[in-house]
Amino acid sequence: MNYKIIRIDGKEDDVTSQTFSNFADAYDLLDKIYGDICCSDADYGDIIYYDIIEDKKREKTNT
Incomplete structure (x- = not known):
C-alpha cells in the first residue's frame, strides 16, 4: 500500500509531490518538518495543515 501527504487547503508543494511505501515514512517527514514546533511557539x-492518505490512484496503476 502506498501513502501520500496532502494539504488540507488542496494546494500542491514539495511535500505533497512525494509518495511513501508506508504510513510511518510519511509521518516521519511531517514530524521532521513540524516536530520542533511547540504549542506556545506556533502561530x-x-x-x-497536512493529512496522510492512502494513494489509491498509484496502487491501481501498479497492479
Missing part, C-alpha cells in the same frame, strides 16, 4: 494562522 497557527501560518501553519500549513
Whole structure:
C-alpha cells in the first residue's frame, strides 16, 4: 500500500509531490518538518495543515 501527504487547503508543494511505501515514512517527514514546533511557539494562522492518505490512484496503476 502506498501513502501520500496532502494539504488540507488542496494546494500542491514539495511535500505533497512525494509518495511513501508506508504510513510511518510519511509521518516521519511531517514530524521532521513540524516536530520542533511547540504549542506556545506556533502561530497557527501560518501553519500549513497536512493529512496522510492512502494513494489509491498509484496502487491501481501498479497492479
